[in-house]
Amino acid sequence: MEHPYESYLWYTEEAERIRSRPGFHTTVWSQCCFGGRRTKWTSLLNNSRRVHLALHKPECHCTHQQAYEVRETPQGLEFDTAQESEYPWRMCLAYAEAIVADLKDLVVPPIGTAKLDMGHMLYNQIMGSTRGLQSEDLVYKLVVDVEKMLRQMEPGFEKQHLAGLARSVGLRGTDVRLVATKEEGSGREVLTPYPAFKWFWRNVLAYRWGTPQHINVLEMTAILTELRRRSRDSGQFRKRYINVIDSMVCYYAMSKGRSGSTRLNRVLRRIMSVEIATSLRPLMVWTLSKWNFSDGASRKYEAKTPP
16 A cells, blocks of 8 residues: 555554554655655555565655746646656666565466465465455465365265265255355455365266356356256255355355345256255355366357457
8 A cells, every 4th residue: 555655544543453464564765766856755555575675765865856846837837746646667666576576486386486385376276266365364364274175185085075075064054164264354254165176077068058148147057957967867866965166156045045136046946946856955165266177168168269
C-alpha cells in the first residue's frame, strides 16, 4: 500500500494493525533519491524484505532538488506537482528487480529458483487459483493441510483413505468438508482443496453438450449424468461414492440441496429424484480446477477455432 509520507492514512487503526504484523515494513523514500527533480516523500507498506532494502532511504542527501512552483501559461496554470506524479525510472527498476527476486524464491524451476519440493509446488498450484486464495498466510496454511492429506494417501491404503473421507461429511451428509481454515482478519472459512492429482484417473464417459448453457448448469448436469450412469446398475443402490468437483457453486448447492438459481434448482430436483429412487448418494469433494482430471476431459469436444 503506497501513499504520501505524511498522509493521515498511516495513522488509521487499520494501517497500524497491518503495520504491526510480523514481516511487514514501512518503506520510506524521496523521489529525488532515485533521479527525481524534486523532493517528494512516499511511504510503502509491504511484506517484502527485498523491496524494503531496495527502496528504503529515510534520509535524503540530494543537492539538486528544484523547488515546487506554479506558472501561468496561455493554456492556464501549470503545477510542478503534476510533473512529479510519475515514478522515477530508477525507482521503478529497483522495485521491479526486488519483486522478481521474491517471485523466483517462490516459483519452482525452470522459471524460478525455489526448491523443487512438494511444499513449493503446492504453493504455486494453490496461490491465486481462485479469487479467495490470494493471501500468502492463508495459502501456507492450506499447503500444510494438503501435505497432511498426501501423507495419508499411500498405495495399498486406498479403502482406508476413502472411508476417512466418508467420515468427514458435513451435517447434511451430502458433502465432505475437509479441514476448514479461518482467514485471519475476515474470519472467513476456506475449504482445503482435495489433492485429487494423487489418484490415477481414466475417462469412462465423455460427450458433447447438446445446447449452450451457463457453466454452473453444465457442471451440475455432469453430476446428474454420473449419478444416472451409476444408477443403471442395481448393485450400486444404497451406496455412497466420492464425487470430486472444482465448482464451489455446485459444491454448496449440492450440500444444501437447493440454489438461488432457478436453472440449477431444476437440475437439483432431477438429481434428488434419482437419489430417492436408488438411495445412491454422491459425496461432494471440492478441489482446484488444475487438480481435477475431468477438467481436461470436458474440453475434448470443444470447437476448435481456425488458426
